[in-house]
Amino acid sequence: MAKRFSIRQQTGFTAIAAACFVLLYLPIVVLVAYAFNDSTSVSEWGGFSLRWFVSAWSNVQVIDASLRSLQIASCAAILATIAATMAALATTRTQAYRGLTFKYAFINQPLMVPEIVTGVALLIFFAQIKVATGYSGLGYLIAAHTAFCIPFAYLPIRARLENMDLTLERAAADLYATPWKAFRRVTLPLLWPGIIAGLMLAFVISLDDVVITEFVKSGGQDTLPTYMLGQIRRGITPEVNAISTVFLLLSVVIVTLFFFLSRKRD
Amino acid sequence: MPDTPGKNAIEVRGVRKVFGTGEAQVAALDTVSVSIRENEFFTLLGPSGCGKTTLLRLIAGFDFPSEGEILLYGSDIAPLPPFKRPVNTVFQSYALFPHMTVAQNIGFGLEMLGKPRAEIDARVAEMLKLVRMEKLAKRRTSQISGGQQQRVALARALAPQPKVLLLDEPLSALDYKLRKEMQIELKRLQHETGITFIFVTHDQEEALTMSDRIAVMSSGKILQVGSPRDIYDRPAERFVADFIGETNFLDARIDSLDGGKAKVTLKSGASISATVADGFKPDGDATVVIRPEHAKAVKGQGDISGVVENVVYFGTDTHVHIKLDDGETFTVRQQNARGAGATFERGERVGVVIGDDAAQILKD
Numbered sequence: 339m340a341k342r343f344s345i346r347q348q349t350g351f352t353a354i355a356a357a358c359f360v361l362l363y364l365p366i367v368v369l370v371a372y373a374f375n376d377s378t379s380v381s382e383w384g385g386f387s388l389r390w391f392v393s394a395w396s397n398v399q400v401i402d403a404s405l406r407s408l409q410i411a412s413c414a415a416i417l418a419t420i421a422a423t424m425a426a427l428a429t430t431r432t433q434a435y436r437g438l439t440f441k442y443a444f445i446n447q448p449l450m451v452p453e454i455v456t457g458v459a460l461l462i463f464f465a466q467i468k469v470a471t472g473y474s475g476l477g478y479l480i481a482a483h484t485a486f487c488i489p490f491a492y493l494p495i496r497a498r499l500e501n502m503d504l505t506l507e508r509a510a511a512d513l514y515a516t517p518w519k520a521f522r523r524v525t526l527p528l529l530w531p532g533i534i535a536g537l538m539l540a541f542v543i544s545l546d547d548v549v550i551t552e553f554v555k556s557g558g559q560d561t562l563p564t565y566m567l568g569q570i571r572r573g574i575t576p577e578v579n580a581i582s583t584v585f586l587l588l589s590v591v592i593v594t595l596f597f598f599l600s601r602k603r604d
Numbered sequence: 605m606p607d608t609p610g611k612n613a614i615e616v617r618g619v620r621k622v623f624g625t626g627e628a629q630v631a632a633l634d635t636v637s638v639s640i641r642e643n644e645f646f647t648l649l650g651p652s653g654c655g656k657t658t659l660l661r662l663i664a665g666f667d668f669p670s671e672g673e674i675l676l677y678g679s680d681i682a683p684l685p686p687f688k689r690p691v692n693t694v695f696q697s698y699a700l701f702p703h704m705t706v707a708q709n710i711g712f713g714l715e716m717l718g719k720p721r722a723e724i725d726a727r728v729a730e731m732l733k734l735v736r737m738e739k740l741a742k743r744r745t746s747q748i749s750g751g752q753q754q755r756v757a758l759a760r761a762l763a764p765q766p767k768v769l770l771l772d773e774p775l776s777a778l779d780y781k782l783r784k785e786m787q788i789e790l791k792r793l794q795h796e797t798g799i800t801f802i803f804v805t806h807d808q809e810e811a812l813t814m815s816d817r818i819a820v821m822s823s824g825k826i827l828q829v830g831s832p833r834d835i836y837d838r839p840a841e842r843f844v845a846d847f848i849g850e851t852n853f854l855d856a857r858i859d860s861l862d863g864g865k866a867k868v869t870l871k872s873g874a875s876i877s878a879t880v881a882d883g884f885k886p887d888g889d890a891t892v893v894i895r896p897e898h899a900k901a902v903k904g905q906g907d908i909s910g911v912v913e914n915v916v917y918f919g920t921d922t923h924v925h926i927k928l929d930d931g932e933t934f935t936v937r938q939q940n941a942r943g944a945g946a947t948f949e950r951g952e953r954v955g956v957v958i959g960d961d962a963a964q965i966l967k968d
Contacts, residue, residue, distance in 0.1 A: 508666055509699035511686040513713035514764065520687075523712075527703045 370586065373579035380574050390580035400581060403565035407545055410476060410561060414483030415491070415541035421484070422491035422536055423529070430499040446493075448486040456486065457553035464554060474556050482554045483544040490543045491536035498532030531599045538596045542589055611677070613768050613800040614640040614663060619672035619682075621658050621824075632658040634824040635672070640768075640802060641817075645794050647803045649811040650821035651847070656804045659821075660770050663802065664693045676767060687716070692761035693770040696777070698753045700745040706756050707732070707741040713764035731759040734793065751782045758790075762797060771803045775810065787814055808848045812836060820844045836895075840881040841967045845893040852894045852934045854908075856965070858886055866965055868892060871930045874907035878963035890965045896937035898962035901926065901948060906955025910934065912948045924948055926956065 345351060373391070377384025394400050425445050429438065448456065464478045506528070510520035548563045555564065562585065566578055621633040633655045640646045648656040661667045663674060665686035674682040681689050692713065700709050710731050714724045732738045735755035740748055745756060754774060761769055771790075775783045791814055794801045805811055811818050812832040819829045820843075828840045839845035842853070856868040859875065866878050868890065878892050900906075901924045910928040917940075924936045936956060948954060 503697065503699065505695055505697055505699040506701060508686070509693070509695060509701070510712070510716075511666075512664060512691075512693045513760070514687045514716040515712075516687055516716075519716060524701055 366586070369579050370583050372576055373583040375576050375579070378575060380576055380579065390576040391584075394577050394580045394584075397577070399560075399565060400562070400577075403560045403562045406476070406559065407561040407563070410479050410483055411541050411544040413480045414487050414544045415537050417480070417484040418487035418540045418544075419491045419495075419533060419537040422488050422495055422540075423533055425488070426492055426496040426499050427525075430496060431504075446489040449489050453486075453547075453549040456482075457550045460550065461553040476559065478554050478556075479551060479559060479561075482550050483547065486547070486550060487540035487544050491540040494535040494539065495529065495532040498529055498535075502528055534599050535596050538592045538599075542592050545589075546585070611642045612639045612675075613642045613644070613677065614802070615675040615678075616640075616659070616663075617673045617675065619659070619662060619669045619674065621655075621662060621667065622670045631824050633662070633669075636824070636826050637672075638819055638826055638829060640800060643798050643800055645791070645801045645803065645814060645816045647805060647811045647815040647818045648821060649805055649808060649818050649847075651806055654821040655824040656806075656821050657772060658824075660693075660772055660802065660804050663768070664691060664770050665689050690764075690767045691770060692764060692766040693772065694757050694761045694774045696773045698757040698774075700753055700756055700760070702744070702746055704745070705741065706737060706743050706745060706748065709745060709756055710759045710763050712760065717764060727763055731763045734762070734796070735759045735789075750778060751786070754778065754786060755789075758793065762793070762799065765797075766799065768800045768802060771801060773804055773806070775805075776807075783810075790814060812848070820847060822847075838879060838881065838964055839893060839966055840884065842891060842893075845964075845966060850896050850935060850937075852896065852899070854892050854894065854932065854934075854963075856890055856892045856963075858888060858890055858965070861886070868963070868965065870908060872908040872928070874958075876907055876958050876963055877960055878965050879961055881964065881966045884965070884967055886965050892963040892965050894934075894958060894963050896923065896935045897921075897939075898959050899934075899936050900957045900959070901936045901938065902955045902957055903948075903952075904955055906957040908934070908958070909953065909955045912950055912952045912954055914950060915948050924954070926954060928956075 372380055372383075374386050374388065375382075375384055376387035376389065422445075429441055429445070432438070443450075460478075460482050464482075467478075468474055502525070506524055507520050510524045511517070515523060546563055547561075548567060551561050551564050552567070555561070560568065562581065566581060569575075569578055616636055616638045619633055619636045620631060623630050623632055636655070636659060648659060650656050658667065662669050662682070665681070665684060665688075669682050672682070673680045676689070676691065681691075701712065704712070707728050711724045711728045714727055719727075728741075729738075732741055735758055737752065737755050737759065740752060745753060748756070754777075757774070774790075775786050778786060787810060790801070790803075803811075803814065812835075815832055817829060817831055818835050819826045820835060821827065822843050828835060828844050830838070835844060836848055839848065845851045845853075854870055856870050856878070859867040859869055861880070864880050864882075866880055866886070867875060868878050869875050870892075876892075880886060901912075908928055910926040912924060913927045913933070914925040916923040916925070919940070921937050921939050924938065926934045926936065928934050934956060
């Protein structure tokens with residue numbers, strides 16, 4: 339009997355895999371470790387300390403940028419999830435028709451167009467609106483983030499809808515539920531884990547965006563990532579490490595929740 | 605048999621259902637008309653793709669007819685959405701709501717109708733008792749067995765007291781023993797609730813044992829409607845005779861015709877009496893159908909004769925497969941009795957005696 343091909347038994351498989359994991363995680367480990375460094379250098383260990391966390395916490399600019407990031411991410415994630423839920427319902431609760439694939443592509447466009455292109459396009463577009471309306475608030479950033487978060491919210495919701503038994507909605511209708519009631523009492527409760535997953539994914543994606551934010555933001559509208567980028571230009575202190583560590587912790591918590599929610603009730 | 609007692613719960617009038625357009629057009633239902641009486645256990649029987657499920661979906665409102673009307677106690681419901689029809693369905697897959705308990709599932713319909721809480725609770729308790737599921741009311745539907753899910757699906761559909769209950773092959777997912785139990789259970793439920801049942805199945809035995817009347821369907825048409833006995837003993841068409849039970853077909857020539865009776869001559873030269881399918885005017889050559897248990901194999905001379913090809917013992921009866929002298933095969937089913945009755949050997953010459961009125965002349 340011929341041996342089945344197994345990638346695990348190829349020469350160097352373990353070494354390559356190990357190298358990949360080291361490349362991925364070692365820098366993060368170093369970053370987190372140096373967040374607790376007592377020295378002002380990012381490369382010399384000067385003993386354990388929490389001073390950079392304290393310093394970041396008392397830095398008004400960091401707090402300001404963090405709150406702005408959370409505000410934008412919350413608004414964008416909620417708006418994107420609402421739009422994505424409607425889009426997912428419209429593209430799954432239908433017979434396949436010509437142009438449906440085009441619609442998928444249309445919804446997922448932000449995944450394919452380079453961010454830099456979107457950034458420049460939005461910069462020019464929003465500049466014209468700013469001139470016309472005089473408005474220069476956070477609305478532009480929220481709108482931009484909402485747009486590129488939609489596909490990330492859309493994908494888990496659509497996956498959940500596609501696995502749902504259509505007969506359940508039919509059964510609800512058979513038992514005197516109007517379309518709205520059938521949606522609220524049957525479709526929505528079953529779709530809920532998908533919606534939460536999409537919401538959290540969108541939140542994380544919005545939270546760490548740099549490119550589009552950099553192009554769209556007006557003066558004084560730094561988000562945490564763009565603030566940190568600005569700091570690095572002026573020389574790095576372990577304060578950046580401390581902020582990154584908190585950021586990382588937040589992402590890990592959200593992604594873990596996402597993982598458990600998407601597994602639940604399947 | 606007269607076709608008038610009782611009111612009609614459902615009247616299907618000239619219903620056509622066409623899928624697709626242009627060249628690819630397929631008629632799933634081809635001008636079907638049928639009346640279903642109040643309190644009747646009515647079965648739509650046919651092979652897969654015959655249109656029985658399509659007809660059920662049109663009555664439930666999941667699809668709309670291309671032509672024709674569907675009357676529920678005299679008023680046309682064909683254009684109404686499913687949630688406006690006092691008709692409930694038991695789905696093949698049960699379609700129980702996985703995020704609700706057994707009791708919540710059963711109460712769903714009443715809740716949607718806006719009934720007061722007290723009434724819903726009372727009715728749910730009554731339904732749980734009816735299907736003997738009182739102990740599992742608080743369970744999730746994923747925590748109960750297939751047979752129990754089946755009962756919940758029935759209780760859920762019966763709870764709002766529909767005018768008509770539709771059942772879409774509800775027993776097909778159950779194993780043999782459970783299916784037998786549920787057949788009896790369904791008959792009991794229908795009797796106790798007095799609700800009109802429309803039952804879809806492809807299982808002829810299920811149809812014969814449970815139904816008051818059966819409609820046999822094929823290729824989008826209803827071929828025959830009648831009591832199980834009518835359908836079995838007096839099939840109108842070759843398809844009906846062939847689909848239900850085991851059957852022998854013989855070529856014959858019509859000698860004389862008198863109302864529903866005829867004298868025919870078989871190829872063997874034997875002359876036998878036969879009944880004629882309702883509304884059928886045969887002339888010249890015809891096909892007669894004879895059920896295996898309505899003929900008898902004998903040692904010696906019969907109406908037709910041949911050689912025993914095979915003998916199969918079934919416990920309650922024995923099937924004797926005979927190759928007739930004209931080359932056709934013919935099966936006889938004989939009741940077994942202890943230590944009695946003739947036994948036959950393979951290769952033995954036998955005669956077949958056909959009883960009076962055992963033969964039915966049918967449309968080919």
